[in-house]
Amino acid sequence: xxxxxxxxxxxxxxxxxxxxxxxxxxxxxxxxxxxxxxxxxxxxxxxxxxxxxxxxxxxxxxxxxxxxxxxxxxxxxxxxxxxxxxxxxxxxxxxxxxxxxxxxxxxxxxxxxxxxxxxxxxxxxxxxxxxxxxxxxxxxxxxxxxxxxxxxxxxxxxxxxxxxxxxxxxxxxxxxxxxxxxxxxxxxxxxxxxxxxxxxxxxxxxxxxxxxxxxxxxxxxxxxxxxxxxxxxxxxxxxxxxxxxxxxxxxxxxxxxxxxxxxxxxxxxxxxxxxxxxxxxxxxxxxxxxxxxxxxxxxxxxxxxxxxxxxxxxxxxxxxxxxxxxxxxxxxxxxxxxxxxxxxxxxxxxxxxxxxxxxxxxxxxxxxxxxxxxxxxxxxxxxxxxxxxxxxxxxxxxxxxxxxxxxxxxxxxxxxxxxxxxxxxxxxxxxxxxxxxxxxxxxxxxxxxxxxxxxxxxxxxxxxxxxxxxxxxxxxxxxxxxxxxxxxxxxxxxxxxxxxxxxxxxxxxxxxxxxxxxxxxxxxxxxxxxxxxxxxxxxxxxxxxxxxxxxxxxxxxxxxxxxxxxxxxxxxxxxxxxxxxxxxxxxxxxxxxxxxxxxxxxxxxxxxxxxxxxxxxxxxxxxxxxxxxxxxxxxxxxxxxxxxxxxxxxxxxxxxxxxxxxxxxxxxxxxxxxxxxxxxxxxxxxxxxxxxxxxxxxxxxxxxxxxxxxxxxxxxxxxxxxxxxxxxxxxxxxxxxxxxxxxxxxxxxxxxxxxxxxxxxxxxxxxxxxxxxxxxxxxxxxxxxxxxxxxxxxxxxxxxxxxxxxxxxxxxxxxxxxxxxxxxxxxxxxxxxxxxxxxxxxxxxxxxxxxxxxxxxxxxxxxxxxxxxxxxxxxxxxxxxxxxxxxxxxxxxxxxxxxxxxxxxxxxxxxxxxxxxxxxxxxxxxxxxxxxxxxxxxxxxxxxxxxxxxxxxxxxxx
Numbered sequence: 001x002x003x004x005x006x007x008x009x010x011x012x013x014x015x016x017x018x019x020x021x022x023x024x025x026x027x028x029x030x031x032x033x034x035x036x037x038x039x040x041x042x043x044x045x046x047x048x049x050x051x052x053x054x055x056x057x058x059x060x061x062x063x064x065x066x067x068x069x070x071x072x073x074x075x076x077x078x079x080x081x082x083x084x085x086x087x088x089x090x091x092x093x094x095x096x097x098x099x100x101x102x103x104x105x106x107x108x109x110x111x112x113x114x115x116x117x118x119x120x121x122x123x124x125x126x127x128x129x130x131x132x133x134x135x136x137x138x139x140x141x142x143x144x145x146x147x148x149x150x151x152x153x154x155x156x157x158x159x160x161x162x163x164x165x166x167x168x169x170x171x172x173x174x175x176x177x178x179x180x181x182x183x184x185x186x187x188x189x190x191x192x193x194x195x196x197x198x199x200x201x202x203x204x205x206x207x208x209x210x211x212x213x214x215x216x217x218x219x220x221x222x223x224x225x226x227x228x229x230x231x232x233x234x235x236x237x238x239x240x241x242x243x244x245x246x247x248x249x250x251x252x253x254x255x256x257x258x259x260x261x262x263x264x265x266x267x268x269x270x271x272x273x274x275x276x277x278x279x280x281x282x283x284x285x286x287x288x289x290x291x292x293x294x295x296x297x298x299x300x301x302x303x304x305x306x307x308x309x310x311x312x313x314x315x316x317x318x319x320x321x322x323x324x325x326x327x328x329x330x331x332x333x334x335x336x337x338x339x340x341x342x343x344x345x346x347x348x349x350x351x352x353x354x355x356x357x358x359x360x361x362x363x364x365x366x367x368x369x370x371x372x373x374x375x376x377x378x379x380x381x382x383x384x385x386x387x388x389x390x391x392x393x394x395x396x397x398x399x400x401x402x403x404x405x406x407x408x409x410x411x412x413x414x415x416x417x418x419x420x421x422x423x424x425x426x427x428x429x430x431x432x433x434x435x436x437x438x439x440x441x442x443x444x445x446x447x448x449x450x451x452x453x454x455x456x457x458x459x460x461x462x463x464x465x466x467x468x469x470x471x472x473x474x475x476x477x478x479x480x481x482x483x484x485x486x487x488x489x490x491x492x493x494x495x496x497x498x499x500x501x502x503x504x505x506x507x508x509x510x511x512x513x514x515x516x517x518x519x520x521x522x523x524x525x526x527x528x529x530x531x532x533x534x535x536x537x538x539x540x541x542x543x544x545x546x547x548x549x550x551x552x553x554x555x556x557x558x559x560x561x562x563x564x565x566x567x568x569x570x571x572x573x574x575x576x577x578x579x580x581x582x583x584x585x586x587x588x589x590x591x592x593x594x595x596x597x598x599x600x601x602x603x604x605x606x607x608x609x610x611x612x613x614x615x616x617x618x619x620x621x622x623x624x625x626x627x628x629x630x631x632x633x634x635x636x637x638x639x640x641x642x643x644x645x646x647x648x649x650x651x652x653x654x655x656x657x658x659x660x661x662x663x664x665x666x667x668x669x670x671x672x673x674x675x676x677x678x679x680x681x682x683x684x685x686x687x688x689x690x691x692x693x694x695x696x697x698x699x700x701x702x703x704x705x706x707x708x709x710x711x712x713x714x715x716x717x718x719x720x721x722x723x724x725x726x727x728x729x730x731x732x733x734x735x736x737x738x739x740x741x742x743x744x745x746x747x748x749x750x751x752x753x754x755x756x757x758x759x760x761x762x763x764x765x766x767x768x769x770x771x772x773x774x775x776x777x778x779x780x781x782x783x784x785x786x787x788x789x790x791x792x793x794x795x796x797x798x799x800x801x802x803x804x805x806x807x808x809x810x811x812x813x814x815x816x817x818x819x820x821x822x823x824x825x826x827x828x829x830x831x832x833x834x835x836x837x838x839x840x841x842x843x844x845x846x847x848x849x850x851x852x853x854x855x856x857x858x859x860x861x862x863x864x865x866x867x868x869x870x871x872x873x874x875x876x877x878x879x880x881x882x883x884x885x886x887x888x889x890x891x892x893x894x895x896x897x898x899x900x901x902x903x904x905x906x907x908x909x910x911x912x913x914x915x916x917x918x919x920x921x922x923x924x925x926x927x928x929x930x931x932x933x934x935x936x937x938x939x940x941x942x943x944x945x946x947x948x949x950x951x952x953x954x955x956x957x958x
Contacts (some may be wrong), residue, residue: 025052026134043118051110123218147652159194167607221745236325242713244330244721267296280311295707299823336716338444341452349489366843366869369419379409384435462552465560493530505543538566581660602626609651614740668733673860703831715845812841896926
């Protein structure tokens with residue numbers, strides 16, 4: 001069907017073009033450099049003329065064509081659809097003819113261009129008709145002294161009316177606001193402002209279109225506005241017990257659901273939530289309705305089919321208002337890596353020219369070394385910017401490197417019997433600080449590549465200095481306090497001698513240049529905390545540069561610079577460096593209760609601009625006078641400004657509209673929890689009882705009652721698919737986009753960004769009942785153990801105890817990728833909860849992840865790693881799956897982590913129609929702290945058991 005439709009469309013196109021191939025065609029267009037002009041300005045016009053297939057004309061050479069421009073002055077109350085009729089009934093106010101030369105490019109195509117000017121006009125709306133004997137073109141321009149801008153949020157609209165050329169506010173200008181059902185009239189105040197609350201406009205609905213028309217005398221301006229009512233945003237923090245699953249495995253999920261309105265996050269207990277899970281082919285595989293608990297959360301689980309589609313699966317939560325939130329997980333046929341690689345530089349930071357040494361360790365997830373294994377490494381270099389990211393909100397302040405990575409070294413080697421290795425590389429000298437990225441690759445027993453990664457810093461000196469002033473803006477005669485801090489790149493303070501110079505910028509009349517004059521030298525030393533300081537007086541208007549220099553032990557020069565500005569009221573200051581609007585905050589990050597001071601630089605002198613504090617709404621507004629091209633602005637920070645807000649500047653000057661804004665960060669720290677995880681041991685044996693103590697505290701370290709979700713998953717799973725679950729604090733309290741929209745009568749619209757709801761269909765999934773609420777969470781290990789397997793509660797064993805060990809008589813057969821998951825642990829009034837469960841049989845590193853939430857949506861998360869291992873153990877290496885009639889090798893590896901050599905009886909047992917080609921049983925010698933592999937050739941298998949025996953210890957693996 002699709003093919004026949006395409007053939008029909010192609011045939012229609014060929015017939016259509018054939019019919020018109022020889023038809024004469026004429027095209028005229030023109031555009032003005034600006035469609036918004038100031039009275040008395042000439043109108044620059046660019047004309048384009050195209051002719052095709054001209055008949056009865058010479059086939060070569062050029063043509064000339066006359067273009068007639070008629071300019072009609074249109075009444076300001078006339079709508080655009082009536083302009084054409086008006087031109088028929090009325091004479092133009094001006095008429096001009098121009099001649100265009102049309103060049104012949106080939107036998108069938110002529111083109112001509114003309115750049116010209118139309119005469120200046122008085123204030124008004126004009127309709128320009130350009131025509132030749134064969135074709136015509138029309139355009140509308142507005143000539144006005146008035147420039148109007150608007151700020152619109154869900155709560156209010158602010159109009160600011162100015163002279164387009166001088167930027168001065170216009171008072172008593174009348175603004176007619178055309179609503180769907182009526183017209184409301186307003187007048188600007190002496191600052192050119194009109195402030196309208198949306199509620200004053202009556203019954204206004206979302207997406208209603210409004211038109212604001214301003215006029216004073218013959219001067220007019222217009223803005224089209226689109227209403228956006230206050231939105232409710234459904235936010236769902238949806239995650240699973242681990243990021244990836246195999247077919248037939250159980251998926252456990254949790255969703256913390258909130259509705260955001262303004263700066264509040266609310267929820268309803270006992271609310272019906274429809275859950276749908278869709279597979280990688282967008283097929284619904286699970287659907288169920290759950291009720292939110294007293295913390296606004298839902299949780300459940302379901303089991304994947306034996307042959308599910310591989311890829312990304314979606315968990316879709318829909319509330320009673322049909323709002324949706326989505327989480328994801330992966331389904332893959334994967335094999336977990338056997339070991340991990342860690343790389344540590346001998347020093348956290350090197351100086352250019354140093355020899356860098358990297359220590360590498362390869363270690364099985366159950367804690368044992370990977371001995372005598374070959375590896376390769378690569379070293380890459382990239383530009384480094386010296387900024388430390390301590391919290392997730394610091395990422396917003398961090399600049400992004402501009403250059404890519406360059407390969408500067410590579411090699412290969414082999415680990416020793418302890419799984420250790422090292423390699424070196426010289427840090428070559430470049431004219432910038434560099435970040436070196438080191439990658440190591442190895443292959444595990446199943447021939448899967450395992451990678452390790454680290455990075456280290458290479459600098460031009462052994463330490464760095466920072467220079468800060470108590471503020472940026474000073475008055476002449478004020479004292480400036482300068483603080484210098486010297487630290488090495490690990491954050492340790494450095495005592496050092498410092499030379500500081502204070503320079504003043506002045507204008508040299510003879511050379512007609514701005515030059516720097518050194519006005520003060522200061523010598524001092526930083527103290528044991530790496531801190532030094534000095535003061536000086538700004539004795540006149542101007543620009544001051546502060547330069548501090550020092551040297552490290554290798555005579556590498558260390559330098560830090562800073563600037564302060566001094567100006568008096570009505571004084572002149574040279575801002576020639578700043579050609580754009582600049583908003584300079586006195587700090588990078590603020591907290592509620594502080595006062596934020598902003599220094600604003602404007603490239604134009606004498607402009608009056610509208611400065612707003614905006615975001616989800618317009619908090620405050622002020623008309624600021626840039627009499628000396630600078631101004632200061634203060635904001636008292638409250639909780640309403642968290643987690644961020646924006647400073648916006650907008651104005652008209654010299655016929656152009658200017659707009660700038662800057663994001664200001666104020667993290668919601670009062671909503672952040674700290675959750676600690678303490679295990680009774682760092683290492684366990686299979687089926688040991690593990691005990692965890694959880695504690696939640698607020699930002700002031702006070703205990704908090706909260707709901708904690710704790711999951712314990714195999715660390716090696718995260719090497720297959722990394723955890724993409726967002727930081728819970730960042731999810732609920734990430735920076736908000738600017739929801740205030742800025743308009744201008746020149747047609748520019750700086751639109752706000754809206755939060756996007758997830759676009760999925762309405763159906764959802766199946767979920768199991770939630771756990772019972774208890775202040776001390778019970779173990780859920782029983783729900784995860786296999787049928788017929790008893791998991792005893794027994795104490796752990798010292799893994800390095802050399803006394804004879806007697807293993808329990810059980811076959812290790814319980815190998816889940818998730819050891820424990822409880823979505824509903826409630827900490828008590830002291831902030832504590834206890835978690836007890838039995839460890840599975842899997843010998844690996846386990847990652848315990850805890851996420852907490854309170855009823856007022858304070859949130860936090862943390863994780864901790866523990867190890868389950870044995871002194872004598874066997875591992876079976878098989879393909880992920882077999883194909884009928886396969887002939888392949890099965891490898892068993894016996895590990896001995898005792899201090900003496902062991903003779904081990906190894907036996908391979910196979911259940912279910914499979915042929916073992918080699919002998920099933922053998923004895924092997926396993927060296928101390930070493931391993932011995934054994935290969936068996938087989939033909940197809942269903943269940944395979946590997947058994948090892950020693951007089952003091954035994955091991956069975958299914």
